Amino acid sequence: MQHNAQRNVAIIGGGIGGLTAALAFARQGATVTVYEQAPELTEVGAGLQITPNGMRALYALGLEAALDMSGVKAKAVIPTDALSGREIARFDLTSQSPPYRFFHRAALIDLLARGCAANGVTVQLNARITDVRPDGSFEVDGIRVTPDLTIGADGVRSNIRGLINKPTEPFFTGQVAWRALVKVEEADPVARIWMAPGRHMVTYPLSGGRLNIVAVQQRSQWAEEGWHHQDDPGNLRQVFADCHWSLKSILSDVEKVNLWGLFRHPVAQRWHASSVAILGDAAHPTLPFLAQGANLAIEDAYVLARCCDENADLSQGLQAYQATRRNRVVKAVKGANANARNYHLSGLQRRVAHLGLRTIGTVAPDAFLNRMGWLYDHDVTAGDV
Numbered sequence: 001m002q003h004n005a006q007r008n009v010a011i012i013g014g015g016i017g018g019l020t021a022a023l024a025f026a027r028q029g030a031t032v033t034v035y036e037q038a039p040e041l042t043e044v045g046a047g048l049q050i051t052p053n054g055m056r057a058l059y060a061l062g063l064e065a066a067l068d069m070s071g072v073k074a075k076a077v078i079p080t081d082a083l084s085g086r087e088i089a090r091f092d093l094t095s096q097s098p099p100y101r102f103f104h105r106a107a108l109i110d111l112l113a114r115g116c117a118a119n120g121v122t123v124q125l126n127a128r129i130t131d132v133r134p135d136g137s138f139e140v141d142g143i144r145v146t147p148d149l150t151i152g153a154d155g156v157r158s159n160i161r162g163l164i165n166k167p168t169e170p171f172f173t174g175q176v177a178w179r180a181l182v183k184v185e186e187a188d189p190v191a192r193i194w195m196a197p198g199r200h201m202v203t204y205p206l207s208g209g210r211l212n213i214v215a216v217q218q219r220s221q222w223a224e225e226g227w228h229h230q231d232d233p234g235n236l237r238q239v240f241a242d243c244h245w246s247l248k249s250i251l252s253d254v255e256k257v258n259l260w261g262l263f264r265h266p267v268a269q270r271w272h273a274s275s276v277a278i279l280g281d282a283a284h285p286t287l288p289f290l291a292q293g294a295n296l297a298i299e300d301a302y303v304l305a306r307c308c309d310e311n312a313d314l315s316q317g318l319q320a321y322q323a324t325r326r327n328r329v330v331k332a333v334k335g336a337n338a339n340a341r342n343y344h345l346s347g348l349q350r351r352v353a354h355l356g357l358r359t360i361g362t363v364a365p366d367a368f369l370n371r372m373g374w375l376y377d378h379d380v381t382a383g384d385v
Contacts, residue, residue, distance in 0.1 A: 003317075004309040005029030010136070010147040012129050012160060014041050016105070017280030017297030018153030019112035023061050024305035026119040033147075034116070035127035035140060041113045042106055046179045047204065047212030049074070049191065050108070053378045054295035055098035057302040060381040064098075066111050071101040072205050075189045077368070079357050082194035082201065085244030088354050089361025090190075091368035096376065102189070104206045108294075132163055136275030149314060150276050151304070153297070156265065158282035164273035170263035170285075174220060175340065177262055177288065178236045180213040182253040187211055191291075194247050195354075197346030199239055203250060211250065214288060215240070216262070218344055231259035262287055264337070267330050272318035279304055284329045289339035292332050292375070300325055302380045324385050332375065 007030045011018045014036030026032045050058070050071070058067055074096075079088040093100045116123065124140070132138040136150035152160025187205035194201040201215040217239050233254040240247055265285040271278050280297030304321045311317035345353050360367045369376070378384050 002029060002309060003312050004305065007031070007148040007308070007314075009033075009149045009151065010035060010138075010145060011151045011153055012132075012138075013153035013155060013282075014038070014109075014113075014123060014125075015153060015155065015280070015297075016108060016112065016294050017282075017301055018151070019109065019116055020057070020061070020298045021151055021153060021279060021301035021304060022121045023063075023112060023115050023119060024301050025308075026116065026121045027061060028305060028309045032116075032120075033122040033124060035124050035129055037127055037129070039126050041109055041123065041125070046104065046181050046214075047102055047206045047210075048105055048108070048294050049204070049291040050101050050103055050298075051291060051295050052096045052098050052100060052376045053380075054298045055101065056379050056381050057298050059098055060302065061115065063111060063115055066115070067101070068099075070107055070111060070207065071103040072189050072207055074100040074102060074191060074204070076191075078190050078192045079354075080192050080194050081354065082196035082199075082240070082243045082247055085246050088195075089357045089368075090365075091361065092365065093369075095369070100376075102191070102204045102206055102212070104208075104210070104212075105294075107207070129159075132160060132276070134163065134274040134276055148275060149308065152276065152278040152282045153280055153301075154282055156281045156285045158278060160276060160278050161268055161282050164270045164276060164278070165268050168266050170265045173262045173264055173287070173340065175216055175218050175262040176221075176259060177217075178213070178215045178231065178257050178259050180215075180233070180236070180254045180257040181206070181210045182213065182250060182255075183209055184211045185209065193343065194243070195343050195345075195350075196240070196243055197350060198344050200343040201240065201247065213250065213254070216340075216343070229259050231257050233257045235259075262340075267326065267333060271322040271326070272315075275314060277304060277318050277321065284333060286333045287336040287340055289343065290332060290336040290375070292336065296329055296332060299328075299378075299380045306380075328378070328385070335375070 009025045009030045011034045077091045130139045137146040191204040199217040267284040279300035307320040308317035
């Protein structure tokens with residue numbers, strides 16, 4: 001153990017996965033530099049859900065106290081008929097340990113950045129990275145840098161992924177999504193899934209009196225990938241115009257909304273080459289229907305640091321990292337793809353599915369958590385594979 005103490009690690013990308021990796025390696029004694037092209041460490045978008053599997057890794061990285069003071073502790077997941085407003089079932093989350101929490105992305109980035117600073121991580125902003133090579137060397141603002149390990153945490157459009165994998169083309173799923181925040185005086189700390197034929201919406205509260213909204217519609221009209229594209233709130237309201245008044249009341253308060261197309265990307269065949277590795281969306285972009293994008297990146301970061309620390313030979317550590325992570329990630333991506341279909345059922349299929357959920361919620365309320373046990377109970381800190 002403690003082989004990372006002799007290593008110089010460069011991380012390209014200062015998002016959730018990159019900062020988690022920086023913290024994990026730094027706590028093992030590595031010299032770590034994060035290179036972020038933006039002028040500040042922040043995150044656009046809105047909220048995210050950190051489930052117990054992600055929380056375990058963050059707790060193990062020394063963030064337990066800060067996490068417990070931040071975010072909103074979730075009480076339940078509530079599938080809801082968006083047309084009638086009727087709750088179909090209520091699946092309790094209060095037994096989860098660590099707690100299932102809702103965070104604003106920017107708040108989690110700030111928490112991770114403070115942890116990195118406390119552990120000696122250097123963050124270089126406005127960093128223009130070019131000419132990355134398989135040996136891990138690259139140029140930053142025209143200067144060649146040669147770390148022992150370079151980690152690509154550079155997201156869905158990762159340049160590092162392309163360095164070690166053949167090009168692949170994502171395909172449009174036929175779904176678009178909107179993100180928005182609205183102010184609320186008080187909100188039940190639950191994740192509510194509003195389901196309607198061909199569309200759905202997820203709402204949950206964030207700290208500071210805000211409600212996070214993610215809405216998805218099936219449609220053939222293509223939209224660009226990435227959530228930076230603004231849209232007219234009226235377009236979002238129109239999509240749900242036939243839904244229950246309580247849902248429409250939420251949307252009536254939306255003043256600014258971002259739209260993006262949902263694309264499927266294959267899980268990368270290779271996650272490492274020589275002295276380079278990728279993690280999170282750079283390795284395995286996933287649809288947002290299992291709330292696992294950030295959680296999988298956090299798990300990746302923890303396992304990557306651990307595998308490298310356990311192996312004097314870096315290449316063996318990188319091989320162990322991919323072997324440990326890939327099957328779980330593939331299963332999670334498939335699960336997210338399946339939920340995309342289940343939320344948008346219509347006709348007889350919809351009635352049968354809602355009856356099934358209602359029966360499970362009444363007769364076997366623990367069935368939901370049992371079914372999700374493979375995901376939420378996973379513990380990378382205990383060496384789970």
